[in-house]
Amino acid sequence: MAALSLALNPDRLFPADPATRDLARALYATVAQLPIVSPHGHTDAQWYADDAPFPDASALFITPDHYVFRMLYSQGIRLEDLGIPRRDGAKVEQDARKIWRIFAAHYHLFRGTPTRIWLDHAFATVFGCTERLTAESADRTFDCINACLAQPAFRPRALFERFNIEVIATTESPLDPLDQHRKLRASGWKGRVITAYRPDPVVDPEFEGFRDNVLQFGALAREDTATWRGYLAAHRERRAYFKTMGATSTDHGHPTARTCDLPEGECQRLLDRALAGTATADEAEQFRGQMLTEMARMSIDDGLVMQIHPGSFRSHNPRVLRDFGRDKGADIPTSTDYVRGLKPLLDRYGNEHSLTVILFTLDETSYSRELAPLAGHYPILKLGPSWWFHDSPEGMLRFREQVTETAGFYNTVGFNDDTRAFMSIPARHDVARRIDCRFLATLVLEHKIGEDEAFELAPELAYGLAKRAYKL
Ligand SMILES: [Zn+2]
Numbered sequence: 001m002a003a004l005s006l007a008l009n010p011d012r013l014f015p016a017d018p019a020t021r022d023l024a025r026a027l028y029a030t031v032a033q034l035p036i037v038s039p040h041g042h043t044d045a046q047w048y049a050d051d052a053p054f055p056d057a058s059a060l061f062i063t064p065d066h067y068v069f070r071m072l073y074s075q076g077i078r079l080e081d082l083g084i085p086r087r088d089g090a091k092v093e094q095d096a097r098k099i100w101r102i103f104a105a106h107y108h109l110f111r112g113t114p115t116r117i118w119l120d121h122a123f124a125t126v127f128g129c130t131e132r133l134t135a136e137s138a139d140r141t142f143d144c145i146n147a148c149l150a151q152p153a154f155r156p157r158a159l160f161e162r163f164n165i166e167v168i169a170t171t172e173s174p175l176d177p178l179d180q181h182r183k184l185r186a187s188g189w190k191g192r193v194i195t196a197y198r199p200d201p202v203v204d205p206e207f208e209g210f211r212d213n214v215l216q217f218g219a220l221a222r223e224d225t226a227t228w229r230g231y232l233a234a235h236r237e238r239r240a241y242f243k244t245m246g247a248t249s250t251d252h253g254h255p256t257a258r259t260c261d262l263p264e265g266e267c268q269r270l271l272d273r274a275l276a277g278t279a280t281a282d283e284a285e286q287f288r289g290q291m292l293t294e295m296a297r298m299s300i301d302d303g304l305v306m307q308i309h310p311g312s313f314r315s316h317n318p319r320v321l322r323d324f325g326r327d328k329g330a331d332i333p334t335s336t337d338y339v340r341g342l343k344p345l346l347d348r349y350g351n352e353h354s355l356t357v358i359l360f361t362l363d364e365t366s367y368s369r370e371l372a373p374l375a376g377h378y379p380i381l382k383l384g385p386s387w388w389f390h391d392s393p394e395g396m397l398r399f400r401e402q403v404t405e406t407a408g409f410y411n412t413v414g415f416n417d418d419t420r421a422f423m424s425i426p427a428r429h430d431v432a433r434r435i436d437c438r439f440l441a442t443l444v445l446e447h448k449i450g451e452d453e454a455f456e457l458a459p460e461l462a463y464g465l466a467k468r469a470y471k472l
Helices: 018-031 045-050 057-061 066-074 096-105 114-126 138-149 156-162 179-186 210-221 228-244 264-276 281-302 318-324 343-349 366-375 393-407 422-445 451-469
Strands: 036-038 165-169 249-252 305-308 357-359 381-383
Touching (some): 018 422, 036 422, 036 451, 045 156, 057 096, 114 138, 228 264, 264 281
Parallel strands (some): 305 357
């Protein structure tokens, strides 16, 4: 059988209509080679600090990628057979080639998904594979990738440079001493890797080990975190430390967008109950909500840009949580109320000019009803790009179609890849650039904006807006 070709079509994701496609292609040509600005994501600072080779194709593409194994799991494949570690330490598949063969035999499941686009892009452009992945080509692709990974040109720093990454942000907990970032800075390597402050483990009373986390937090910051004032002082101290490791932003992954603005006595009472483990679900929610408002206050003082990523029902599947832990593809979006949820924070700080709060959503029904009207009015608010399940060609188009008429382009912040899958970074930025050029071309062909304006906007959407919004 003749091998199936993996060649990527240069017109992929552009509209089928020839006139719009020609303009999309011309716009894309002006942004395709721009450097990647990646202001929010979850790559591991240790990769850049140690610059050790990635182990093998399965450890690179399958075991760490919840997009990949959730789809395989949904079709009856056991996570153990994909080498996902169990919490009880029971035996899981260790043979990387066997894991790869299972993946390859089921690669058709990814037809029509962004995962397929990202993987094909990485196989073709990063590793130079020429065959489409199937059960039949599985071993050749596996060997091709592994042979590359053994070469110095495929180590993290070399790939970082080849991907033309101008700056990338990782995300760390306030409990992280940031040793990897320190090591990286001391190494003399010129790649710009910065941290971001993600305080969920110490602001969410329902987070695993909350009480111990807050005690450890106090020890790190040399503050008494059993008192509300000491607890806030510890945040200010850790934020300042994160800034010395390049942080320009904070990130908040709350179940809802609820914010609160409570008197100090009530805050102390909530902290007491959270530390005692006696907070009710609503009190935990109030505590998180109060902390968003406190973080906004601190951001006005220290300049860190705030990102709010609400609306994920984490670990929806209790059996997968029990056996495999968090972040195993069982997080499911819920509807999110921004209009009422954000009001206490906006009443207090919505008109500030020195504060930026970037809102993300997993609830697309909120785009035109809530998010675009909010960001089209409040000076502090901007809209993050389509996120997670909506980080896809259709999701990006829906985002532009539903928010632009009310919020414009300049209340959005360009693209961020939000990924831990290092090899997918160029693919994801490429998809965003293509879709934005497609959207701009449509506006021009429908005479909504001039062609000159589209050529001005394209690099803004690909590069300029992200750099400015995140102060990079
Ligand atoms: Zn994220």
